[in-house]
Amino acid sequence: MHLCLISRRLRLKYNKIHKRCASVTNNKKWQSVVGLEVHAQLNTESKLFSGAENTFGGLVNNCVSLFDAAIPGTLPVLNRKCVELGILTALSLSCKINEVSSFDRKHYFYADLPAGYQITQQRAPLASDGVINFQVFTPGVHKKPYNKSSKIKQIQLEQDSGKSLHDAELKRSLVDLNRAGAPLIELVFEPDLENGEEAAALVKELVLIVQRLGACTGRMEEGALRVDANVSLRRPGEPLSTRTEIKNIGSVRGVAGAIRHEIDRQRTVLEGGGRIVNETRAWDATTRVTVPMRDKEVVQDYRYMPEPNLPPLRVNLKTKEDTQDVISVPLIKDKIPELPEESRTKLTKQFQLKPEAAIQLVNEPVLLEFFQTITANRTRNPTKVANLLLNDLLTILHKRKINIDNCPVNDKHLADLIDFLSQNKINLDVCKLVIDEVIEDSTLSVKDLINSKGWFLITDEVVIINKCKEIIDSNPKIVKQYKDGKLKVFNALLGLVAKSTDNKFDMTLASKKMEELLKK
């Protein structure tokens, strides 16, 4: 009887384990496929086809030319700078530049598109067949960074539309045409990614690249770089299945969140026996869900046609001969600056930083600049500098919710801190206190500040030896334990020294002296 019961229990337990395993494999039955399309606003004075100002936050409907408002009789004239920036970006992403490219009209009706069509490059884009290599590393999600790459199908020049503000209450849209006709490059990536974190890492890398090139401000919060994500699920080995498109995601973390949510949503639908419909969805950043858009069931037919007002765009691929209308590609190639990938390699090879630190530094251009200025003096330890920037400075800025671009602490402050640290004149706690003070008042000099607060460590050997003696005399028990071979208690003694002096001793020196005294 007893035996019977045990066997039954065992069976139950076995069943439970079995079920759990089944649910795990169930999750693995689906493979998620993610492809991105990114629109980046080009950093130019004037618009793509008109001489109106290309700016963010101008007076409403003021940066608009007659062409941008689609007044009949106006014609497009292409901005040379846009072509140059497009080529520069394409070359940095190892694209093949097309010797001849052309423009097309993509038709759709919308209040913020006065002409009823957008001029883009559908048949023959500016560039094609590129690749972007990047590191995927989100602290807290990944333990180690890993390499990933995504192929680029094409890069094309196109016009932006105007901006609509939706007034749900009065059921109307308010239209501002300042953005209408602003220059964009659209980068179409192949569906080479698997999840939101990879997509977010790609976008972050792209932002860094376009910022280095000066092609785009990369300010996603201003809509200067916008991401559309195509997401689908399939069984491993099967062809791509129906996808949904999430439009206009406006932040790097939004990309990760939107894609993660969409993958989960599709998996739930599929496992419930449902079907995915090809639809456009929007990412709601506050409720953190994707929601379907209104134009769901409309068959999209953009009625592409060649733009009759623009002859083909030709570039010179071979020589450095540059004319007003035919841009020399080799000449632009010479202008490519150091790219983020190169910077990371430099940091790990030349400065011996860990890959994680290199990624984080390169991700924050301000910190990278600090690092470069501070380590220009070769006596400073690069790892210590990186740690100070990434652990202490960044943490304090985050805690105070200060944007790193407005960091009040400058390289001079940080360099002084590093020097005092390495000379053991201050410790890390003081370092954090100083950073806090400098954030309050950035005119302070680090040295004066530490002096006035009395934060410099005591390095006077006599003072330290005396204090150590005092501690040894007043704690005979611990000293006896130490002498009996319990070496761990050494730290307890040091702790007492630190405590009794308000952390103001140079502890490296104190530790040395204490050991000498105990060995006597």
Next chain:
Amino acid sequence: MQFKFAVRTFSKTKYILLQPRRLNSKVPSNPVITLEKQVIQKTRVDINTISLLERLSLVKCDTDEGVKVLEDSIAFADKILHIDTTGVEPLYTVLENENLSLRDDKITQGNCQADILKNAAITEDDYFVAPPGNIPLHEVQSESKNEEILKKNEN
């Protein structure tokens, strides 16, 4: 020297002199049979296609006359669809051998808000006012629900 020039000029122009008909070689000298095919079954456009076209073009054509114009246009194009054009590059613009001219990146236009807004029927705070656009579906649905509730209340 002069003789040489005369010979060269003659050799270049002899075809024009000897075969003057070649000057207008694009125009056939004898009548040719047209490439147009006349007897083709007329394409009929069904009601769903009409409504799709109306939605895409925002042009109303769902009348007997409208459908007839559309079907006639298709018939007009159908006449030449049998011609084999494989390997022939389409001509997109007569300027396709020209280079697209590029302008320098300078602000030369705009700054004319009053002119731009002059054409607008309704404005509000210098914005154009338009019917509601592409908004998330649940907002549309909740709106129509609200309307239903309102109607019920009225009843």
